[in-house]
Amino acid sequence: MQKTFSEKILAKYSGKSHVVPGEIVEVIPDIAMSHDNTAAISKTFAKIGVDKLYNPDIHLVVLDHCVPPANEAFAQNHKDIREFVKKHGIKKFYDINNGICHQVMAENGHCLPGTIMTGSDSHSTTYGAFGAFGTGVTRSETAVIMATGKIWFRVPETMRINITGEFQDGVYVKDLALGIIGKIRADGALYMAVEFTGPAAGKFTVSERMTLCNLAVEMGAKVGYVPPDEVIFNYLEGRAAAEYEPVYSDEGCNYDAVVDMNLSELEPVVACPHTVDNVKPVTEVAGETIEQVFVGTCNNSRLDDLAILAHVLKGRHIDSSTRLVVIPASSKVMIDAMRLGYIETIVSAGGTLATPGCGPCMGNHLGVPATGEKTISTANRNFKGRMGNRESEVFLASPHTCAVSAVTGKISDPREIPVDMALIFSELRKATLSPVLMTR
């Protein structure tokens, strides 16, 4: 009987010959990530009544949600985490100087095909970009993994998204992901594993796969997954933190739903307030005045994203009524962006650069909007109050759309200021620290 990726990997890890959707299994993950919530998790762990971690090598901790700390409470939180990590011998620890958890994990070779990875962060679906079974779990669950190593999963049904065609100018994987969410809605893939396959999916870069799988959770999915191929194997060459064995869906396995997406038919889109599935063509919302542009977050702040921003801003200045906050995904991305001149271009054009981390995405610091203000952002959520002020509005779009909007001070069609993607890709090949492997 042909099986899906999720059925195969969950059977393998739970020691069963086969499992079916709906079944509850217990597994030991390869990696259990937690971030600034590790302090709260450690307090829950203490309540279980076990002195030692089941296996400190499963755990990976990144400080990113409010770095450097904005106030005393955040500072104490970080201090508690450093003490916990030291006491329990967690070696995979990344302090405030690294960047956003999902990006840091990818850069350090922790995201591996055919592994099970959990994160106490809903955007842990990102790891599916590397062919891992990556999913967000709760704080208590990470505490239980600390104590017992184990976590329960319901075996998910699977949705296949068949991707064909080629992107037109000004259209990116962000538009594809938002396009899918607009089509199937925020609960369209509820509890499901979503496999992004088809001839076009294999052409996506590492960065593009991460953007796509990161947004799988906004479709309601348990995991996003791109079948790992040479793009991923090349990226992991000399980088993989452990050995790995890819797992693939069997040819002819059962998909509960199949959605076709033709890239050639897509146009630039914007997710409008206050839900990610409120997706409209940019042409419908163009002209809306915005006070802030935010290029950052685990969704879209890698080197390729900053390159597009810099190419739009080169020789231009942002509109005088608009602020542009730019937060690179990681320190490695920031250094590469400096070497390639992107940071100089962005700051000279009026951009405000902040430390790699999550920034204002969930309203902690570094760009919380004022009452009545509108922000267009490369992030993945636009819920009411998300950026820290319930009386503000957030629009989501690609880095290109955000960049052009910064120049005009209004939500704008990215095609107003075209960029030369061939030139950008040739520059990106010079990146040494955060390579974004190009296949197109």
Add this chain to the structure above:
Amino acid sequence: MQTVIKGKVWKYGDDINTDVIFPGKYTYTVNDPAEMGEHAMEDLDPDFAANVQQNDVILAGKNFGCGSSREQAAVCLKVKGVGAIIASTFSRIYFRNGVNVGMPLITNRDAYDHFEHGDSIEIDFEKGEIRGEKGTFKFPPFNEFFFGIIDAGGLIPYTRKRIQEENR
């Protein structure tokens, strides 16, 4: 766990996300569960935290609890005494959070179509029934694994119990 609870309905719509159930800006500054309760539903219904009573029930449409994995969004309702949440569907992580904090979650569409804000209802977990003036609606009883966790009062007490049993 109590097998039958009685309370009033707090009815909300579709896609109620965790940012309105428990605002993100408090996730690292509010650590006391009781204080979390004071911010429950703050950005959706400012009357909720002040007026909700023990065993009241939240009734919502599809995809309840979508968004962030923050556990506080389940804890804040639990500490305010919410006896159960009934929704047409739950977001995946919220479902996990609910089970793991020992909150009974009931997936049922009919209740949403019939009951209104402020209605008095009764939930019988043993029989799998939601009862009120506007009718009685059935739901499948929790499977053994989930019941074990909810009955123990959540994943942490459940794990503690399991470890003690294994050490015996």
